[in-house]
Amino acid sequence: xxxxxxxxxxxxxxxxxxxxxxxxxxxxxxxxxxxxxxxxxxxxxxxxxxxxxxxxxxxxxxxxxxxxxxxxxxxxxxxxxxxxxxxxxxxxxxxxxxxxxxxxxxxxxxxxxxxxxxxxxxxxxxxxxxxxxxxxxxxxxxxxxxxxxxxxxxxxxxxxxxxxxxxxxxxxxxxxxxxxxx
Numbered sequence: 001x002x003x004x005x006x007x008x009x010x011x012x013x014x015x016x017x018x019x020x021x022x023x024x025x026x027x028x029x030x031x032x033x034x035x036x037x038x039x040x041x042x043x044x045x046x047x048x049x050x051x052x053x054x055x056x057x058x059x060x061x062x063x064x065x066x067x068x069x070x071x072x073x074x075x076x077x078x079x080x081x082x083x084x085x086x087x088x089x090x091x092x093x094x095x096x097x098x099x100x101x102x103x104x105x106x107x108x109x110x111x112x113x114x115x116x117x118x119x120x121x122x123x124x125x126x127x128x129x130x131x132x133x134x135x136x137x138x139x140x141x142x143x144x145x146x147x148x149x150x151x152x153x154x155x156x157x158x159x160x161x162x163x164x165x166x167x168x169x170x171x172x173x174x175x176x177x178x179x180x181x182x
Contacts, residue, residue, distance in 0.1 A: 008061035020056040024049060074166035076120035078113070079152060080105060080137055081172035083128045083144035088173070097173055098142045105137040105171065120166055127152035149176035 007013075031045050086098040095103075105113075116122050126132045128144020131152045149172060156168060 003064065003066045006063045006065050008063050010060065012059045012061075016056040016059040019059075020052055023052045023055075027052065071119055072121055074120050074164040075123060075160060076116055076166050077123050077125060077156060077160075077168045078105075078116075078137075079125045079127060079131075079156070079168060079170045079172075080140060081128070081144075081147055081149070081170075082126040082140055082142060083147040083175075083177075084142055085147055085175045086142050086173055098140070101171055102137070102140050105140065109137070125152070125156070131155040146177040147172065147175050148178045149174075150178045150180060 027045060027048055031041055034041060036044060080101065086101060087096050089096040093100075113122065124134050124137060126134055126137075126139060127148055129146045129148050131148070149170075153168075153170075
């Protein structure tokens with residue numbers, strides 16, 4: 001989502017600037033002869049000066065503009081590596097990468113995936129030597145013989161070519177077995 005402030009009536013800029021300068025000059029002249037002294041004089045001048053600027057900006061009709069895509073207008077993809085390499089248990093870890101990934105996508109992931117599904121057309125994929133679309137990640141079994149990371153991303157690129165794709169979230173250990181040579 002992007003946001004910006006646009007000035008809708010730039011044609012009024014010379015008028016607004018002239019009025020603001022005239023009002024500021026009158027403000028300083030009136031406080032020059034005022035009986036208010038010290039810091040209170042400057043506080044009053046500053047507050048009235050800010051209100052003059054705000055009124056001048058109102059002549060320019062500022063608009064707060066945000067862009068947000070329609071709910072469900074874009075695809076968001078979740079790709080999970082289903083290869084055996086995730087069965088490795090890192091030193092000092094109480095669970096394997098596979099167990100951690102399963103927990104992240106199935107148990108802990110239900111709420112954040114539901115939120116994504118409210119805003120996007122959520123698609124889930126498993127990949128090892130091939131890319132497979134799934135409805136849930138309950139089919140994660142980590143039986144794949146390879147991590148076809150490159151072919152999975154190429155397959156996604158081909159499937160969603162020309163489609164409104166908001167993002168791809170990839171879950172993998174990064175051990176790709178199909179990287180193209182130099």
